[in-house]
Amino acid sequence: MVKIRTLNSGLAGAALAFSMLLSLPIVQCAQAQTIEDALRFTGRQPLTGVRSLGMGGAGVAGIADYSAMYTNPAGLAYFSRSSFSGSLSFFSTVDDGVFTGPSTNQLENRINDTQIGHLAYIHRVPTVRGSLVFAAGINQVESFSRELYYSGTNDANSVTDFFMPLPGEFSVETNNGPDGISGTADDEFIPDFTRDLSYIAFQLYAIDLDVAAYEAGDAVPFFPAVTTGAVEQTGTVRETGSMHEINVGMAVEAAPRVMVGASLNIPVGMWELDRFMTEEDVNNDNDGTGSTVDIQSVDWDQTVKSELVGINLRAGVSVATSAGFRVGASLETPTYYAITEEYSTTMTTVFDDGYSDTYGDSFGEDAGSGSYDYALITPWRVSVGVGYSKQNLRAMIDAELVDWSQLEFDSESFSFAEENRFMSRSLEDVMNVRAGLEYDLGPVTLRGGIAMLSDPRKASYSRLEDGEDRSRAFVGAGLSYRASRQFVFDLGWSGEQFQDEFVTYGVTGAPVVREDVQRGRFSIGVRARL
Numbered sequence: 001m002v003k004i005r006t007l008n009s010g011l012a013g014a015a016l017a018f019s020m021l022l023s024l025p026i027v028q029c030a031q032a033q034t035i036e037d038a039l040r041f042t043g044r045q046p047l048t049g050v051r052s053l054g055m056g057g058a059g060v061a062g063i064a065d066y067s068a069m070y071t072n073p074a075g076l077a078y079f080s081r082s083s084f085s086g087s088l089s090f091f092s093t094v095d096d097g098v099f100t101g102p103s104t105n106q107l108e109n110r111i112n113d114t115q116i117g118h119l120a121y122i123h124r125v126p127t128v129r130g131s132l133v134f135a136a137g138i139n140q141v142e143s144f145s146r147e148l149y150y151s152g153t154n155d156a157n158s159v160t161d162f163f164m165p166l167p168g169e170f171s172v173e174t175n176n177g178p179d180g181i182s183g184t185a186d187d188e189f190i191p192d193f194t195r196d197l198s199y200i201a202f203q204l205y206a207i208d209l210d211v212a213a214y215e216a217g218d219a220v221p222f223f224p225a226v227t228t229g230a231v232e233q234t235g236t237v238r239e240t241g242s243m244h245e246i247n248v249g250m251a252v253e254a255a256p257r258v259m260v261g262a263s264l265n266i267p268v269g270m271w272e273l274d275r276f277m278t279e280e281d282v283n284n285d286n287d288g289t290g291s292t293v294d295i296q297s298v299d300w301d302q303t304v305k306s307e308l309v310g311i312n313l314r315a316g317v318s319v320a321t322s323a324g325f326r327v328g329a330s331l332e333t334p335t336y337y338a339i340t341e342e343y344s345t346t347m348t349t350v351f352d353d354g355y356s357d358t359y360g361d362s363f364g365e366d367a368g369s370g371s372y373d374y375a376l377i378t379p380w381r382v383s384v385g386v387g388y389s390k391q392n393l394r395a396m397i398d399a400e401l402v403d404w405s406q407l408e409f410d411s412e413s414f415s416f417a418e419e420n421r422f423m424s425r426s427l428e429d430v431m432n433v434r435a436g437l438e439y440d441l442g443p444v445t446l447r448g449g450i451a452m453l454s455d456p457r458k459a460s461y462s463r464l465e466d467g468e469d470r471s472r473a474f475v476g477a478g479l480s481y482r483a484s485r486q487f488v489f490d491l492g493w494s495g496e497q498f499q500d501e502f503v504t505y506g507v508t509g510a511p512v513v514r515e516d517v518q519r520g521r522f523s524i525g526v527r528a529r530l
Contacts, residue, residue, distance in 0.1 A: 048118060061075075119137055152233060232279070236274070299348040306342075309337070339376060400432040446479050448477050452474070495518070
């Protein structure tokens, strides 16, 4: 194979690069933001703080714990003294992936993450009657860390098929070449792409122009480098980062046994993705003979880094009865997230004759790379809860309603109208539940709890191959040791499990990696009564 194109040289190549640079931000944004991006950034665990961790996150009825800032701020009014608390959280995530295509292969990977679980200060104002409490702190509400490995043989399609442009994503400029005569060997055909991956793949000969097909009027006159045989596909998808929430709140006993409270909440986080895939012509089926191209391998690496900051308000009420019951309700406004995203693409091709080339590792090779800003607005959240206490036993159960069809993107620079309409049609309202128990045994308190976050995707949009949805199930356990009147040491653990899938690339029949994700969270903390 000759790795030289007259159509890539000189002024034509410069004009093509310039046109791609001008169109890059809008094209990339329109393609990058999806339902999965929106759900990833707005999803959060149903529990925070060590005590809440052991009780499955339940607490809307009203609880004297820092987690009240997360569930129902009215619970802060039940604090009898000022206090300080803090914790560390250790996450361990196992991603068991099954590569499902023409061949099936199963791989498992584990990744660990350690973060500050929470830091909080509760200040109870001395009062003659009733209760007035102020609080401030920061807590971790989600960990994004997980890593997927996959590997398998594919004789049905190739990643180079995915690099092919669709009709409308390219144009071809022609000229008569140096001799000025049409129809001679030096005629030039210069493709201009509006899709970054097609442009990059064309520069590296992962796809090429079929001049005869173009002249015959073919709708897509290009061909991929891999056209026959089986390829070995391996990849890694690594996600890192976390979401924390800064809280400032207060609560007051507005009437005997009636607590009301509110909090201002600022979620801040960072998410990083590194997606790497290698495709290799292991059997040398594409060796340059016949109509094949002598491709040996293709490496494709995409990185994305998103920084998020948001704001919302929570308000709630809790009523305690003389019979030991508590009932509560809380309302959370939509969260407005401002997101800055940076992205880059690197690709390498290697051929049997020793020729290789890389795009994205040199100055000026910036197709598929850049940054942009946009916003994400979440739905309202409404929660209700019931609690009961008798002697040393406390029990709580919560229900939370969220209408995810209201989730939407926004930007001052471009329109997300199509994406927002698709999310409105594809997402639905869900009911999330949490329940927990707590039992005092002198200086030791035992806890247990469960929670379920329902999958908001409609079955018509995204149901896994085995018919399962992507609901997240949690189980929690914990204990506290009262070392003195001032100090309490807390331990908490939760286990989380859900199903997921990863589509390797967007071609009909492309391999899908079925994922069974299990996450363990262990927290250790201390509370000091002041």
